[in-house]
Amino acid sequence: MQDHHHYDSDLLVILRHGPHGSSWLKEGLDAALVAAAFGRRVSLLFMGEGVAALMPCQKKGPLGQKGTAETLEMLEMYDIDSLLVEEQGLSCLGLSSDDLMLEVTSLSPPALARVFAEHRLVLTF
């Protein structure tokens, strides 16, 4: 039923990397926050390994990198409330949306295609 939602945001930011091992997730989130701070409406789409970002407690690790959970908790403050998750990304990791730290909309492959088509500007990290 969520499949018929219309996404009227200016910008879709796709996050495809997990919270540890590279700076992709952090730098992707930074881009989303900056866009929101500049008054743009942002949708965030967690794809593939990127859905792991939504697992609770992604805190600072032994490498000294900042955790991403704190940033995700700030999304609401930035008015980023369109949080989308690739259904297959979740199932590949054996997760369901109940396991995640934030309320998300889970997208089937056809719904995913529509989200891409409905955004003029897409940034992929």
Place this chain on the structure above:
Amino acid sequence: MRYAILLMGTPYSDQASHSALRFAHALVARGHCLEAVFFYHDGVHNAARLAAPPQDEPHLVDAWAGLANEHRVALQVCIAAALRRGLLDEREAARHGKDGVSVQAPFELTGLGQLVDLGMRCDRLVTFGP
């Protein structure tokens, strides 16, 4: 059409920078306007003033500078991504007490807001990454 490029690949380690540069030249050759190249993530290394590749390999940093000077393309480097990777212009070097400068004109350190602005303003924003 008005284009912008987002480059997130580091030079020489992967193809992204080479492809982005070729795409940039193709755009200009076809008569399109390339407003800016925005360097983010590991792409900021494309602005490394001290890069000294062997003479029989393409000099990517000089090639970007040449593109900027010939076709008035802005070369915008994300300041946050650059500073943590050791890429500082004169002003930032002074601010952080460093005695070397690794970024110079026509590259300019700027904020991520510029990337968002480019994406909104241009007809196309094309991303190159590893």
